Amino acid sequence: MGEELFNVLTVQEAREKMASCLPADLRRITRKSLLDCLGMRLAHPVVAREDVPGFMRSTVDGYAVRAEDTFGASEGLPAFFTVTGEVRPGVAPERVIAPGEAMRVATGAMLPPGADAAVMVEYTEEAGEGCIEVLRPVGPGENILRPDEDIKAGEEVFPGNHLLRPQDIGYLASIGEVELDVFAPLRVGIISTGDELVPPEEKPRPGEVRDINSYTLYSMVRALGGAPVLYGVVRDDTGLLENRLREACRETDLVVISGGSSVGTRDHTAGCIAALGEPGLIFHGLAVRPGKPTLGGVVDGKPVFGLPGHPAAALISFDLLVSPLLKFGGYHSLSEGASPVKAVLARSLGSAPGREEYFRVKLRRDQGRIWADPILGKSGLLTPMVEADGIVRIPLESEGLAQEAEVDVYLFGTDYVL
């Protein structure tokens, strides 16, 4: 009695063991047109080949001038300028600005040679045919962009693996990068196991439950830029599971099975992975809560994970072991990712040393501080998973955290790495 059922590994040990049997990066590189790259990750760093804007540019509607000609100008003693023409947008001005001269410019238009500033039209007055008065001085560089002020040719604008957001797509358009090498989405096969599971469109009979994990895991994969493939619900039968797993391994890049990862009489996942191919089962049991009955293996170069059946535990296990593969293709660059939010713990949390614990928390602002309210509940319950804004980790050797301790909250929906 009291004996451990699994030989648990820490998350770090499990990642290292898996990594030693996997290629450094599971992802393929593919070339895509810029408009198809949203949500994808760059396969290589991008180096700008040109300056942006590439020419001196006005940021206001007004007049291009030599700044020094406006020095000392005021409403009482305006500076007088001869207007020698207008720069049309999209056209390079041919005239040079000589002392005492100005040219009309629209926002974004190119500055004529000789000019080093622009005066806003509201600080000027007409002063007869072809002349203006400037009522305020401008400094050199005022109201203009330098040719390389935004982007410098030769500069690395994005590192490899950068996740492309809408603003990044426009930025890449500005330097003419219309085709890019990106990582192809990893295809993730998803299998649910359990005699009690029915599809969500069916009304469960007593003892049955709807299949939740296929839906959350499918959505997790999509949210991380992967390509989920559903393999449905498999009954608790070794032969059926082996066949479905073989099919999923053939058709996808990695497979997650939820349920049946523990050591009950109906828990077949470990045996199936072991039977299917080399090197087979790599670990069974993680020193985390929730998520202890997690297992991992490698079948013909492809990672296969057995996640706990409890939906909340399946999510944490997925985040610890599958998310890094979707974000980085492997477990080698885990220091990246979105920064957590600093919050103050609203109540103390106990934890057993020797395992990491993950608590779901809800954030609340009060008296100028951000509080993290732990949402407690058994891992078989679904509501805490939905009420929470994010998760807090209690490290392996900690016995817990005191009330008002400062904690890092990893917000769901951000690109964090646990």
Ligand SMILES: Nc1nc2c(c(=O)[nH]1)N[C@H]1C(S)=C(S)[C@@H](COP(=O)(O)OP(=O)(O)OC[C@H]3O[C@@H](n4cnc5c(N)ncnc54)[C@H](O)[C@@H]3O)O[C@H]1N2
């Ligand atoms: N004697 C022990 N029993 C259990 C231990 C243990 O250490 N010793 N660990 C417990 C923990 S922790 C968890 S988590 C569960 C995980 O067990 P399995 O991975 O084998 O999962 P199942 O037994 O198949 O299911 C557990 C639970 O989750 C429900 N489930 C499963 N799949 C789905 C799905 N796709 N959608 C919705 N719900 C699902 C299932 O009906 C069960 O209620 O083991 C504990 N037992």
Ligand code: MOO
């Ligand atoms: O993985 Mo279980 O749900 O730790 O509770």
